[in-house]
Amino acid sequence: MSSNSIWRAPWCAFAAAWLAGCAGNGMGLDAGGRPLPPGGSGGGELTADFDSIQQHVFTPICTACHAGSNAPQGLHLDAGNSYAQLVGVPSVEQPTILRVAVGDPDNSYIIQKLEGHAATGAQMPFGGPPLPQATIDVIRQWISAGALRTQDLTGEPSPP
Ligand code: HEC
Numbered sequence: 001m002s003s004n005s006i007w008r009a010p011w012c013a014f015a016a017a018w019l020a021g022c023a024g025n026g027m028g029l030d031a032g033g034r035p036l037p038p039g040g041s042g043g044g045e046l047t048a049d050f051d052s053i054q055q056h057v058f059t060p061i062c063t064a065c066h067a068g069s070n071a072p073q074g075l076h077l078d079a080g081n082s083y084a085q086l087v088g089v090p091s092v093e094q095p096t097i098l099r100v101a102v103g104d105p106d107n108s109y110i111i112q113k114l115e116g117h118a119a120t121g122a123q124m125p126f127g128g129p130p131l132p133q134a135t136i137d138v139i140r141q142w143i144s145a146g147a148l149r150t151q152d153l154t155g156e157p158s159p160p
Contacts, residue, residue: 048141048142048145049148049150050148050149050150052138054082057139058077061128062124062125065125072126073092075092075099086100088100088101094109094118097109101143102147103147104144105140105143110124111136115136
């Protein structure tokens with residue numbers, strides 16, 4: 001009995017924070033949903049390369065909705081699908097605007113959705129606190145720099 005209560009209490013506290021919208025700001029959780037110290041560690045800091053954005057933003061925050069057969073607007077943001085469904089792909093809500101327009105963050109629908117000035121629908125993450133502008137700026141930087149699949153800063157190939 002005691003081993004159960006030891007584990008239940010912190011989990012409930014975490015779940016309550018999540019439901020209250022206190023967690024999931026793009027910097028505060030690692031890919032497993034565990035809280036990170038400010039600035040990030042363990043999974044590394046958020047940097048302007050695709051894998052880092054996937055790991056710090058898309059996987060922990062966006063796949064709560066954007067995954068599986070009911071993914072809104074057919075947009076899957078899990079690691080296996082996100083790049084191919086974002087870069088150079090027209091948005092469903094505003095088909096004249098690409099979800100990610102290479103080199104052009106202002107005209108990238110994902111940025112408009114994250115900053116809350118898209119012509120259609122709600123700010124992302126839907127119903128949650130907006131991402132910090134610093135996080136959005138990192139995504140802008142990635143798009144400006146060419147929205148590469150991997151920036152390969154380390155010389156290591158990224159996992160498929
Ligand atoms: C709680 C569920 C939820 C979460 C979390 C969420 N979304 Fe969404 N998303 C939606 C819904 C619902 C829509 C369609 C309605 C709307 O646009 O308001 C949508 C639409 C979008 C669109 C428009 C797609 C198109 O082709 O028109 C983009 C881009 C998007 N989301 C990006 C994101 C990103 C990036 C994140 C993570 C930072 C995110 N969303 C998190 C529910 C969610």
